Amino acid sequence: MFSKAGFIFIAFASVTVQCIKHENLIIAVGDELEFLTDGSSYRTLTLDSYNATKLSALAYDATTRRLFFSDLRHRHGHIFSVSLDEESRRPVEDIVERNNNESVDSLAYDPVTKTLLWTDGINRSIRRFQIDYEHVHIDEKDGIEIVHFLENDANPQGLVSDPCTRMLYWTNIHSDRPSIERSLINGTQREIILYSDLLLPNAFDVDVVDQVIYWAEDLKNGHFRIQRSSVDGSETHIFYQGIGDFIVSLTVGDHYIYWSDYGHKKLWSLRKDGSSARPIILRTFRNPAMGVAVFRHQPLNCSLIMSNVHHQELAMENDSLIVTLMILTSLTIVAAVAILIFRFGRLIGCALPFSSNKTEGTFAFQSFQNPVPNNTYKMCERVI
Known part of the structure; x- marks a missing residue:
């Protein structure tokens, strides 16, 4: 009976895993x-009156269903x-508009403030511009603000904004001190969340x-690894490690993560829950x-996400409280057992008042100068 139920459960789980579909993707290629x-199934997006290069x-932006993209070699625009x-x-x-002394390495969009952000590796900066859809076109020097101007030899690359927590995350592929950093979207409260055991987090x-x-x-010898951690840099571990070429881009969906490589020119997917064999x-x-x-x-439902984060924090607090209560309970039990053992030892080692004429082979801890009639004493003895 148990084996039959187990077989049904495994079959149901297998069908469930297979039924989970991939997310729909937008891909920039060539x-x-x-x-x-x-x-x-795939199809090419037709762009009206636009000569793309690379x-x-x-x-x-899911709220307006608008896509922002950069063109590395376009003559006029970034x-x-x-x-x-x-x-x-x-x-x-x-x-x-294009400026030869600046670059666009990664893009992010904040739907709350309608702000477009990007990393400029040439000038080691993170920039932003608030989109006005009535007057979209701007000059490179008009209305663009610098969110962060990083230290010498810094090279910001990957950039992601979180519209729910109002955080901005980016990677710094510094040749000597690579790091993953974050701040509020307005640029305040900057901090490094990961810096150890990092190579080039592109x-x-x-x-x-x-x-x-x-x-x-x-990594070396044609290997690569994908790591993940909490947004504060804790609980870091290797999610997947394999053989391949330079990983160009990576994105996360509801059930899968996706990445593309430079050498094999392929797009890959892997289940987030670790159930995929490869x-x-x-x-x-x-x-x-x-x-x-x-x-x-x-668009993302931030109320559900923040509720989930709050529940996770409460779960962590509850776990800590449970651990604390377990420790206190254990200490109380240990103390009670110790007291019982001590009292039991006293009862065994200490005799009640008794009569004895035998004094050979015993030693009294207390000397009684005034003997009690009939040789009756209350004393503790030990064998010599």
Whole structure:
């Protein structure tokens, strides 16, 4: 009976795992943007009146269904945007004009303040611009603010914003002191959350729902690893380690994480819960996929996420309280047992008043100068 029930449970769990679908993805590869639906069907996104060159970083806003992307070799612009609402016609808006002394390595978007943020590795800075959809086009020097200007030899790369906790995360691939850092989106309260055992954390993303960060690092001899930790840098561990080429981009969905490599030109996926035996290949491209983003149909529900974070904090507090109570209970039991043992030892070692004429082989701890009649004493004895 038990074996039959176990077989049914395993079969049901297997079917459940197989039924979990991949998220829909937007991919920047070469001079094209692609949609990948359910990890299998794909189509190219037609851009109206736009001559793309080498598309790179992506940031998607589910509230307005607008995609922001960078073009590394475009003659006129750094950052562009396109609405994904219309199927027939998609005009591309020029957001930030090109400046040869600046770069756009990663993009992030904050839907709360309608602010576009990006890392500039050439000038070791993180910049932002508040989008006004009535007057989208801006000059490179007009209205752009610097959120962070990092120290010498710093090189900010991956950038992610959390609209629910109002935090901004980024990787610093400093040649001597690589790190993962964060601050509030307005730039205050900057702190380094990870700096030990880091190589070059290039590809990077934040799981806002679970409050976990993921990053990929390339090791020696063609190996790489993907690590993850809590958003404060605690509980760091290796999520996956394998053989491959340079990891270009990484993004996190509800059930899977996705990454693309530079050498094999493939897009990979792996279950977040660790139930996958190995990653699977979703697509192979002619050019490396330089940017991957999850295409969400609904924006994140921050009330549910913050409630989940609050429940996790309460669970941690409850766990600490339970551990404390267990320790106090154990100490109380140990103390009670010790007292009982001590009293039992006293009862065994200490005789009640008794009569005895035998004094040979005994030693009295107390000397009685006035003997009690009939040789009756109350004393403790030990054998010599």
